[in-house]
Amino acid sequence: MSSRPVSIKDVADRAGVAVGTVSNVLNHPARVSDTTRSRVQSAIDELGFVRNDAARQLRAGQSRTIGLIVLDVGNPFFSSLARAAEDCAAENGSTVVLGDSGQDPGREARYLDVFEQQRVQGMLVSPVGDLGVRIDELRGRGTPVVLVDRVDPQARCSSVSVDDVAGGYLAVRHLLDAGRRRIVFVGARAGYRQVTDRLTGARQAVGECAGAVLEVLEAEDMTVLAGREVGEVVARRSPAELPDGIFCANDLLAIGVMQAALLIRDLRVPEDLALIGYDDIDFATSTVVPLTSVRKPTELMGRTAVELLLEQIEDPDSPRRQVVFHPELVERGSTTALITAAG
């Protein structure tokens, strides 16, 4: 029943032309006369011909795909970045294929190997560990790499990342602008890099504001539950010791703190306590009081990553660029009271 696959040769025979002509129809339609083109096209349709990409690539020496390796496809940051990268690649005639390393160096290595064997045009990688050597090898063999959400300290490749210090500054500055002075920062016990950057930014903002004080609290980890525990401790304090603004290192922590504040002590958010998170996850809009947060320009990062990669593909000797984006404040009810009724 199912015979051997249809090749360009079969199409040529059917249409009564040479193989080169079929190839031209596929790749340089303008070179072919209208009549021939439509005859070839019919043959293609009738036979159900599908171009063999392996053969094309072998001869052409180049593929039309870009590999994207992310730490966790389930993470909204990466999925939205992937979406944007796909769009941008499509506009440039390329296709993004996605590999999920799941933070596992072994899987990451597998995808690097597979993509290199497939001779992808280039890769976007949000690396698990240090990829220094691997990146040099790849580049040496002609496959450029762009780092995502991480900068290469030795500037061997381009990268897109976010300035978390600026984000932390932005968040606390916003609290200060709203008149808050007794600020609490909630981070995590373990030293996530993002946490320390955000704290640094927070410190800067407080330092610039006379009369403002910053207290740092550590949660067990970066989860809602951990945030709730910290929130409960804070909520039980005497009125004099209560902060009037809390900045959490991510939204999950902030949601936990909010739960505690509303339920344990019936504090009003934002009147008694202004609250701000980080990452702007979907859920931030759905909390009882919608959560103000700090957002990375995810789509822009995805597009830029692809653009930087295309730059390197076109000219491997073009200078590497480290693009650092500034995050953006998303104001919601947890810091900004709606227009309150008179009184």
Next chain:
Amino acid sequence: MSSRPVSIKDVADRAGVAVGTVSNVLNHPARVSDTTRSRVQSAIDELGFVRNDAARQLRAGQSRTIGLIVLDVGNPFFSSLARAAEDCAAENGSTVVLGDSGQDPGREARYLDVFEQQRVQGMLVSPVGDLGVRIDELRGRGTPVVLVDRVDPQARCSSVSVDDVAGGYLAVRHLLDAGRRRIVFVGARAGYRQVTDRLTGARQAVGECAGAVLEVLEAEDMTVLAGREVGEVVARRSPAELPDGIFCANDLLAIGVMQAALLIRDLRVPEDLALIGYDDIDFATSTVVPLTSVRKPTELMGRTAVELLLEQIEDPDSPRRQVVFHPELVERGSTTALITAAG
């Protein structure tokens, strides 16, 4: 500086053997003597040789990749399914590459084309619309397809899916077993297929229990906010009209209902009102009262999908199978009171 890519020929020259021998080292190491093998291996390492997959595939006529096209990589269901599929594929020497259709038929078509041109071994697809014709074409040309989270009414290909009727039954049965009799089902105005199935299951369960009544409420859509609106309406009812158990068509709705119940009326969950959602999203553990939910066996579905595909790859004439999984109840505090203090 960067010369032309290293080929198997270069390796052969360097090691002083024939190209066929290098190929054997790569593909049939047992056929090669130890000394030769190590000599070739050194040459490979020294030259940094990376096999050209296009050439391999062209000659071998087969690739080692499986295409997976999902509706939305951001959806935890798909990302966790993808992870499992990757693991299962890796165990069988294949690699999964992911394409995100984003519910867009155009993008879906693009990925189907790209993957077919790449001659993937087969595809797992959670289709946007009807893929009937396309699937026949693919299969006719030798690329098997397995549907994910959707059954093929004409059984042209295998599939993995979940019995949402059973899920709805499970949820309401659980409420009834906990002694609840005035049950409310919260669905969505627009007719999602999952919603109607879950409602059907709910009806069945109530039908089997004398004295139980089911009321159906419609939310604007399937979000936390819509759930909260419905919850507020319910919470304002007179005590006689209050339900004692609510089943929401997904977790977001349930979270919204919970927010309303706790805040508007200070109802106790689960004592006054037992609440159950569907999907078991991550957040279900992090609500103020942890949310009981119904979970699809995601990992199992991912693995099974790959297995069904491998089955079809090995023997294209093997019978197609429609595997339907039963969801599982995940009990948490919103339906089951912890051991209460004596009294």
Next chain:
DNA sequence: AATGTGCTTTGAATCGTTTCATTAGCACGT
């Protein structure tokens, strides 16, 4: 009639592997 011009079409060479029939080399028994 010869030559030139511009557009189509041709078909062989090529890309880097795998495959497989063949050969080489070696040890062993007669």
Next chain:
DNA sequence: ACGTGCTAATGAAACGATTCAAAGCACATT
């Protein structure tokens, strides 16, 4: 010395596209 079996290594022929120099053709110009 010779055949027999083995294992190991060889190298040319695919695989299916793209590319490109060359040829073919129709028509205008000299």
